[in-house]
Amino acid sequence: MAEKFADLTLVVGHAHNDHNLHHNPDMNAERIYMDYNATTPMEPEVIQVISEALHEAWGNPSSNYITGARAKAIINQSRQNVARMVGGKAEDIVFTSGGTEANNLVLHTAVEHFRKSRSAAEHSEGRQNGCTGLPHIVTSNVEHDSIRLTAKHLEAAGKADVTCVPVSKVTARVEVEDIIAAVRPNTCLVSVMLANNETGVVMPIPEICQRVKSLNKQNERLRILLHTDAAQALGKIPVDVQELGVDYLTIVGHKFYAPRAGALYVNGPGTKTPLYPMLFGGGQERNFRPGTENTPMIAGLGKAAELVTANLSSYQSHMLMIKAYLEERLQDVFRDKIRFNSHYPGSDVLPNTCNVSILGPVLQGWRVLSNCRRLLASVGAACHSASGHRPSHILLSCGVPTEVAANALRLSVGRGTTKEDVDAVVEDLRETVELLTKMN
Numbered sequence: 001m002a003e004k005f006a007d008l009t010l011v012v013g014h015a016h017n018d019h020n021l022h023h024n025p026d027m028n029a030e031r032i033y034m035d036y037n038a039t040t041p042m043e044p045e046v047i048q049v050i051s052e053a054l055h056e057a058w059g060n061p062s063s064n065y066i067t068g069a070r071a072k073a074i075i076n077q078s079r080q081n082v083a084r085m086v087g088g089k090a091e092d093i094v095f096t097s098g099g100t101e102a103n104n105l106v107l108h109t110a111v112e113h114f115r116k117s118r119s120a121a122e123h124s125e126g127r128q129n130g131c132t133g134l135p136h137i138v139t140s141n142v143e144h145d146s147i148r149l150t151a152k153h154l155e156a157a158g159k160a161d162v163t164c165v166p167v168s169k170v171t172a173r174v175e176v177e178d179i180i181a182a183v184r185p186n187t188c189l190v191s192v193m194l195a196n197n198e199t200g201v202v203m204p205i206p207e208i209c210q211r212v213k214s215l216n217k218q219n220e221r222l223r224i225l226l227h228t229d230a231a232q233a234l235g236k237i238p239v240d241v242q243e244l245g246v247d248y249l250t251i252v253g254h255k256f257y258a259p260r261a262g263a264l265y266v267n268g269p270g271t272k273t274p275l276y277p278m279l280f281g282g283g284q285e286r287n288f289r290p291g292t293e294n295t296p297m298i299a300g301l302g303k304a305a306e307l308v309t310a311n312l313s314s315y316q317s318h319m320l321m322i323k324a325y326l327e328e329r330l331q332d333v334f335r336d337k338i339r340f341n342s343h344y345p346g347s348d349v350l351p352n353t354c355n356v357s358i359l360g361p362v363l364q365g366w367r368v369l370s371n372c373r374r375l376l377a378s379v380g381a382a383c384h385s386a387s388g389h390r391p392s393h394i395l396l397s398c399g400v401p402t403e404v405a406a407n408a409l410r411l412s413v414g415r416g417t418t419k420e421d422v423d424a425v426v427e428d429l430r431e432t433v434e435l436l437t438k439m440n
């Protein structure tokens with residue numbers, strides 16, 4: 001799906017100037033987008049539904065007359081669609097602005113719940129056992145910043161202790177035994193992402209949940225809540241909250257061809273599973289997330305969820321086929337000069353994610369990308385694009401050597417990526433690598 005990104009060309013052009021270009025990419029070349037882990041365009045049906053909602057469902061969903069009722073009905077339908085996509089019930093879905101908010105909500109809830117539900121005796125017992133008495137969060141060292149920095153913030157504010165369990169340098173997964181070993185008497189939450197945004201590696205969430213639940217059963221004082229951030233997994237692999245066994249699951253629309261809207265799945269919010277609001281206001285979303293609902297974006301989220309439920313296996317097999325072709329072509333062209341940072345023995349990887357380094361002293365990821373004529377991709381998480389040219393801490397955590405990590409390109413394909421796109425991107429990379437190597 002080669003596209004002309006008129007505005008993007010300009011923006012990307014500015015970014016190139018910052019990098020002291022060796023070679024000026026052809027601004028008129030058709031760009032090929034391979035950064036679907038950063039964000040996705042909206043499906044035409046999604047845009048259509050949003051547009052209809054903008055025209056017809058502009059009423060306040062809380063109003064007791066027809067325009068309000070129309071908006072409310074759209075929100076209810078979306079709630080059902082989103083719930084169906086993850087195998088949950090409509091009443092278990094709380095709409096949010098996106099993934100960052102959903103992740104924040106979970107961490108703050110776990111800490112507040114621990115504080116509120118423990119008796120004074122339990123608090124002092126917690127301290128006597130060699131703990132600080134603070135709630136303790138277990139997470140991994142490859143989480144998105146909306147988990148990592150929220151945990152860090154809670155720790156710096158003296159509200160929680162945090163353990164970031166390192167992923168295995170062999171499998172790039174966080175191993176179940178390491179999570180269990182990190183659990184303490186005060187642990188209130190285990191939060192591990194379902195799939196990593198840079199390597200695409202799928203984490204063993206069902207196994208983690210099973211083991212933590214049996215710890216909860218063995219010790220009645222423990223009530224460890226279980227969360228997974230499914231931002232990168234939805235629309236790419238099957239996601240079912242029952243099979244995963246989680247209490248909370250983060251849903252991010254703009255990664256599955258929906259608009260910038262999100263949701264949190266909570267298994268029985270406020271009844272079976274605690275949920276404390278971070279915002280206070282007019283009672284919307286049963287007070288868990290007040291504020292007048294963004295009906296058109298929620299409508300778009302619901303439509304995109306419906307498409308995922310109906311078409312996941314065809315999306316998945318298309319992306320798998322395209323990724324296999326991309327990896328094969330890259331291997332053919334670059335031979336022993338290539339290393340895949342998304343291949344780990346025994347680990348499953350998202351069907352669309354290919355993280356690759358082309359080896360050579362002048363082939364750093366940022367340099368290669370800024371000299372490509374057509375390829376639009378990134379070296380890692382989009383939110384880290386301002387962090388200079390340092391190699392990705394996620395790849396380093398997965399055991400990728402520094403000089404290889406420095407050359408990493410994250411190529412993430414989408415539902416509409418074609419073999420012709422792949423051929424064009426591989427040719428673009430071949431020319432760019434040849435040019436950079438010659439100029440050195």
Ligand SMILES: Cc1ncc(COP(=O)(O)O)c(C=O)c1O
Pocket residue numbers: 038097098099100101144146193197229231232252253262
């Ligand atoms: C794994 C992961 N979690 C959370 C988020 C944040 O979602 P949002 O952009 O909706 O705040 C992202 C987005 O980049 C992500 O990749």
